[in-house]
Amino acid sequence: MVRSRALVFGIVMLGTLLLNASAAPPLGGAPAPQALRINIQGEPATLDPAKIDNRLAGTIAKQLFEGLTRLDNNGNAIPGVAERWSVSADGKTYTFSLRRTARWSNGDPVTAQDFVYSYRRALDGKFGAPLVDNLFFIANAEQFNGGKITDPAQMGIRAVDEYTLEIRLHTPAPFFLKLLAFFSVMPVNPKVDQQNPRWMNEATTFVSNGPFRLARWEHERIMVLERNPNYWARDRVKLDEIQVVMVANLSTAYQMLSTGQLDITTPPAELTGRLIAEKKAQVFPEARTFFVRFNNKVSPFTNANVRKAFSLAMNREGITRRILQGGQIPLRGFIPHGLSSGSGEFRKQAGDLYKDNDAQRARELLQQGLRELGLAELPALVMRSSNREIFTKIAQAVQAQWKQTLKVQVTIETMEHRAFVAAVRRKDYVVAPFSTGADYDDAFNLLGQFVSEDFFNFTQYANAEYDRLIRAAAVETNAERRTRLMIDAERVLIGQDMAIAPLFTNTQVVVQNPKVKNIYRYAVAEDDYRDAFIEP
Known part of the structure; x- marks a missing residue:
C-alpha cells in the first residue's frame, strides 16, 4: 500500500496547536548575549x-536532534551524524560512516545501532508513528509495519559495526539523502528510551543529539533550548540559547517584536500585505498546498461534476491577493509550485488542469451534477473549519463565492483546531478547507495520500486507475517515465475527478529582527538555526 508522505496539516511559520491565551508571558531574566527569541502559537x-506530525514541533526537533544528513543553506544534503557515505551502482544500498565524535546530550556516543533501534521503533505497527511511511523506501519496511513480516532483521537496516550503518532500499530514491535530514527519521537514545518511555515530556529527562539541548520547558508558556556542549560541531553554533515563547495571538506577538521582546514572529493577517509592501516582512516559498477537501462519500460531493462546479466557482486570485495578501500563488493543479518531479519542476511540467473563477462553466456543471444525482437543487451544506485565522478567512471567502456563483447556502462551523483535525480524520465532515505539505522534494510525497486504501485518504477518494498510476510510479526507475506517471495521476485526481479543490501554494511570511543572520529556511524542510547568530 502506498501511503502519503505528507505532513497531514500545517500552517505558516510554525503555526500549530492554537492556544486560547493571548497575553504575552514575561520571559523573565536578562537574555543571554546570543539569545534568539521566537514565537510559536501553541505547545507541541x-x-x-x-x-511528530506537524511543522511546529518538527522545527523545534530540528534544532534538538540530527539525522544521518542535514541540509545546507541551498537545501542540499550534507553530512550530519554520518561524516561520509557511499551508494551502490543500482542506487539501492547506502553505507554510512558515522562520526566517532557524535554524542548524545548526556554524553553517550551516537552509534549505528542507535539508528537501527530508532527506525525499528518507528516502523513497529504498534508504535503508531504518523509519518512512518517516510521509511517505506527501506526494503521490507512497509511489510514489517503492516505485520506481513515479524522479524525486524528482514528489513534493510543493519549496523555493520559500531559506526557503520547500511540501509537497503526496495527501489532507487534519488531524494533519499535529503529525506534522512527530515525530523521524523531522526534518532532517539535507545538506553534512555528503554529506561523511561516518557523521557520526551520534560526538559529534565530530555536527551537529544543536535546542536541544542532542551534546558527548560514551562508547559504552555516557554521552552529554552541551549547550545549542546556535546554536539560534534559545537564550535560552529553561535547562539547561546533559543527562547521559544508560546503566544497564540499574532497581534500580541507582533507587538512584542516591535517592542524588542521577540526576534521572529509571523505577522497578523491584517498587517501582512502592508508589511510585505513596505519590505518589513520577508516571504519564503513553502511546498504546501491549501485546498478545499470534499468528502467524496457524502452527497452531493459523491458527484464529480458537483465537485468541479464548486472548484470552478472559486476565485483563487481574489483569495490570495485581496484577502490573504501573503504572496501565495494560485494553483491550477494539486502539486504546489517548486516541488520536483525527479526530472524537473512538477508544476511546470504538468501545466494547468482547470480555469480559475470560471462562473459560467461552474453553473453548467452544477446543473449537470444535480441531474445525475436526481436533485432539483442543492441541500443546505455545512462546512467545517479550523479556528485558525487563515482557514476561517478561506472558509468565509469560498462561502461567499459559492453563494454568489452557485446560489448555494453554506453554513460555516468553526472548531478548535485539534478537534477539527480529529473530525476530518474520522471523515466526519462534508466539506472543509485543509492543507498538506511535502516532507521531501518530490511530488510523489503528496500524491500517495489519495490512493484508495491509504491511511491519510481522509477525502475517501477511490479510483482504480489513479491507484495503478501511483503504484507504477513508486517502482519506476526511469525519471522521465516516472514523471509522466505522476502527471497522469494528477490529471485523473484533479482534471477528471476533482477529488479536492486546490487553492494555492503557500508561503511563509516572517517579521524578523534585522540583526538575526544565517537562519536557513526551505520550501520543503523545517527552518534550521544551527548557524544563526545575532549581530551586536
Missing part, C-alpha cells in the same frame, strides 16, 4: 521525532 503535543 510531543517532541519525540517519530511521533
